[in-house]
Amino acid sequence: MIELRDVVKRYPMRHGMATVLDHLNLQVGRGEKLGILGRNGSGKSTLIRLISGAEAPTSGRVSRSMRVSWPLAFGGAFQGALTGMDNLRFICRVYNADIERVIPQVRDFSELGKYLDEPVKNYSAGMRARLAFALSLAVEFDCFLIDEVISVGDSRFHAKCNVELFEKRKDRAMVIVSHQPENIVEHCDRAAVLHEGKLHCFDSVALAYDFYLGAA
Amino acid sequence: MAMGSHTTLRSSLAIQIRVIGALLMRETITRFGRHNIGFFWLFVEPMLFTLGVTALWSLLQSSHGSRLPIVAFAVTGYSSVLLWRNMPNRLVGAIAPNLALMYHRNVKVIDMYIARLALEAFGATISFVVLAAFFSLIGWMDLPEDIATVLLGWFMLAWFGASFAIFVGALSERSEILEKIWHPFTYLMFPLSGAAYMVDWLPPGFQEAALYLPMVHGVEILREGYFGSAVRAHYDVGYLALWCLGLTFLGLLQERHISRRVAPE
Numbered sequence: 293m294i295e296l297r298d299v300v301k302r303y304p305m306r307h308g309m310a311t312v313l314d315h316l317n318l319q320v321g322r323g324e325k326l327g328i329l330g331r332n333g334s335g336k337s338t339l340i341r342l343i344s345g346a347e348a349p350t351s352g353r354v355s356r357s358m359r360v361s362w363p364l365a366f367g368g369a370f371q372g373a374l375t376g377m378d379n380l381r382f383i384c385r386v387y388n389a390d391i392e393r394v395i396p397q398v399r400d401f402s403e404l405g406k407y408l409d410e411p412v413k414n415y416s417a418g419m420r421a422r423l424a425f426a427l428s429l430a431v432e433f434d435c436f437l438i439d440e441v442i443s444v445g446d447s448r449f450h451a452k453c454n455v456e457l458f459e460k461r462k463d464r465a466m467v468i469v470s471h472q473p474e475n476i477v478e479h480c481d482r483a484a485v486l487h488e489g490k491l492h493c494f495d496s497v498a499l500a501y502d503f504y505l506g507a508a
Numbered sequence: 509m510a511m512g513s514h515t516t517l518r519s520s521l522a523i524q525i526r527v528i529g530a531l532l533m534r535e536t537i538t539r540f541g542r543h544n545i546g547f548f549w550l551f552v553e554p555m556l557f558t559l560g561v562t563a564l565w566s567l568l569q570s571s572h573g574s575r576l577p578i579v580a581f582a583v584t585g586y587s588s589v590l591l592w593r594n595m596p597n598r599l600v601g602a603i604a605p606n607l608a609l610m611y612h613r614n615v616k617v618i619d620m621y622i623a624r625l626a627l628e629a630f631g632a633t634i635s636f637v638v639l640a641a642f643f644s645l646i647g648w649m650d651l652p653e654d655i656a657t658v659l660l661g662w663f664m665l666a667w668f669g670a671s672f673a674i675f676v677g678a679l680s681e682r683s684e685i686l687e688k689i690w691h692p693f694t695y696l697m698f699p700l701s702g703a704a705y706m707v708d709w710l711p712p713g714f715q716e717a718a719l720y721l722p723m724v725h726g727v728e729i730l731r732e733g734y735f736g737s738a739v740r741a742h743y744d745v746g747y748l749a750l751w752c753l754g755l756t757f758l759g760l761l762q763e764r765h766i767s768r769r770v771a772p773e
Contacts, residue, residue, distance in 0.1 A: 303771070345613030346772050367773050368611035373538050385530035386612050388523075
């Protein structure tokens with residue numbers, strides 16, 4: 293279970309403080325698949341970083357009682373000067389995963405081949421996404437946090453994700469954040485819309501979608 | 509923090525040790541790479557500095573006006589500077605290159621600081637020990653008279669360096685000015701820090717002024733341990749400890765402030 297209670301996030305800006313998330317409440321249970329829709333700059337990535345614990349809320353409380361992944365996003369998670377393999381070792385050490393068991397799995401899923409020994413800063417967005425997914429699947433989490441990246445991969449990557457993530461691990465929880473409703477419609481049981489700092493929760497994805505279109 | 513709601517102190521400690529270990533590896537790889545002597549640069553670099561200064565001072569021996577063996581004087585002096593100065597150097601602006609790794613919730617600012625401090629202290633210590641052992645072996649330097657006092661001096665300098673580093677490092681995240689003035693500051697501190705003189709050689713008024721500087725006490729302790737009765741050291745362990753405690757407290761306070769606001773890229 294992940295629970296956000298009365299979470300506020302503010303950032304200092306040139307002209308005073310900006311409230312990005314304004315008293316949010318949210319629960320994600322085991323196996324639940326939640327989609328969060330929001331336009332560019334609505335605070336989706338901030339929200340997912342708060343859920344993951346990478347960033348602390350200005351006030352309010354975030355609690356986690358299952359193994360939650362880091363946000364699988366375009367930036368972050370990897371140190372650019374290090375190779376894919378060094379990043380793999382780092383992440384295995386941090387999450388206490390068996391490096392020797394993870395390496396073949398990541399090789400197989402990411403299909404990065406010899407690029408695994410190149411610095412991550414030379415990777416394309418798609419290559420990074422492959423490495424991130426491969427690693428998070430190999431480390432084994434109860435809840436995956438996915439920030440947009442699912443849309444960058446090619447069709448082969450999509451097919452693999454469908455098998456590994458949405459079929460083999462369909463018992464896991466997931467929070468998918470996107471400005472594109474397709475992924476959320478396809479994979480989520482319920483959805484919420486982040487709009488002007490407030491989170492609007494809906495029981496069905498269709499209702500959330502209607503609200504999102506209306507608000508946007 | 510109240511965020512990992514189901515962790516005990518013991519499992520938190522286990523996580524922190526793992527994370528610091530992972531960061532140590534990460535720092536070692538990016539700093540020294542896998543080419544040529546790699547990891548050995550960690551102490552070869554400070555050794556080269558110390559050797560250079562030792563060579564220069566030996567050439568200028570006539571001007572240092574003391575009967576102390578110049579090699580031992582230079583090695584103890586310059587190693588001390590490396591110890592307390594390199595730690596803050598490494599923590600100024602330390603967050604930016606690691607920002608991506610902070611996407612992983614268990615990787616905290618303090619872990620990064622600890623990893624970098626440990627690496628720096630280790631490098632400076634190995635450099636000092638290897639040089640002292642080597643020069644003793646070839647007879648250019650004697651072994652310390654009182655090893656316990658040497659250890660005390662070294663430990664106090666390391667504590668001073670580490671606490672000063674956390675304070676300066678965390679402040680540098682809040683203000684760019686600090687990053688700008690840090691280097692001129694250390695440059696100017698070098699001749700004042702006690703590496704190149706002993707307090708006893710100064711005129712009385714200057715002695716008092718020099719002893720306001722905390723690192724001077726550390727170097728004096730170290731040299732008393734090294735040279736024993738051949739020198740008259742002036743120091744107050746309590747005064748230096750008070751500085752260290754104060755800086756530790758202020759440093760952790762600043763670290764807490766920035767770690768709550770750090771935003772992974």
